[in-house]
Amino acid sequence: MSNENVPQAPALPRLNEPAPAFEAPTTQGVKTLEDYHGKWLVLFSHPADFTPVCTTEFMAFAKRHAEFQALNTELLGLSIDSHYSHVAWIRNIREKFGIEIPFPIIADLKMEVARAYGMIHPGAADTSAVRATFIIDPEGILRAMVYYPMSNGRSIDEFLRLIQALQTSDANGVATPENWQPGDKVIVPPPASADEAEARMSEGYECTDWYFCRKSL
Template sequence: MLDTASPSEVRHETARIDERAPDFEARSTRGLVRMSDYRGRWLVFFSHPADFTPVCTSEFLAFQNAADRFDALGADLLGLSVDSLYAHLAWIKDIEARFQTRITFPIIEDISMAVARAYGMIHEGSASTAAVRSVFFIDPDGYVRAMIHYPMNVGRSVEEVLRVLSALKESDANQVVMPEGWKPGDPAVLPPPLDQAEADARSDAAGGAWYYTRQEASGDA
């Protein structure tokens, strides 16, 4: 378990797309949290560099304001930084007092940096121990399906996080792939054809090409 491992024991591990998310057990602002607790629902697991910082505060307000939208997509939110639990508690209490927003999702402490290193949230050789702005999309079976990393000085777009989550769910549900800029309600694209017959059939479809066929053009919408 990652909660008992030293940073040197996990430094060569990293979360990878289509592999199981590394499990862990950690204290959080909402009690003890285990990665395995989230099986059966999607999880948006994200790190931030430090509490009481301007960009992180703007992100946490945005994530909380969108919490109902994540819940409607069957997803939970989970935050992390290498700050202590007590710093997390003080920060979210101050956010509530100053911005009238109560943070309802857990924020885990990772003072040992074991979880952050296992997920690649702290870059090897970095002079800083702060976690970069990472987002991991973990499916109900516990597999990492997508990752986004931002530098410390650029805030995330919660709308983009929602878009990626929606795209992953749509792709899974309908065996389609999502083109550039796809948003809920837009047409998807069919996966590459598997044989010549399928390629020929798509060549006759209106509004597309055998290698780029919108879902509705094939009659599969």
């Protein structure tokens, strides 16, 4: 049977490759991926405006906005709702919860950004975009992506921690262990040859074995 007439799913974005470019209307004017060059970007989608889990997430992102900015990181929300719905929702959050939403929200009515980033999961949502989060570095490279189910909100603490871990790895050529926090010891890359493995134990690191060594920064 020929597959010529079967619609093909768009290619999903991949880690350590350029993030899909976009130009989209937002609550703060038209934004493009290039606008964020030189900064880290957290691009996150939500299923719909005026829904309770999404409201808690947006308020949590708003409360931590200054912490993201201190890490040279901007926030950019998205859903397939209209520009007018977004404006009404952020006004409602200000009125009912006393919280200002300081970052822009993409109105993706044509689902162009959602499709490019693989946010459309028909089996997981009765709305168009699932809860997805993408961390993009200052060169426009996709460094992390996380998907959450409809029923459960995201952890903003984890995104702050992950950005700090990525920045630490980039700056120092190291890896970070489970639940690493700033100030914790980091993992030294394992040796690439037998000779390096032989020398590793005497290089001054805190080593459990030749492949598992840590150090303080």
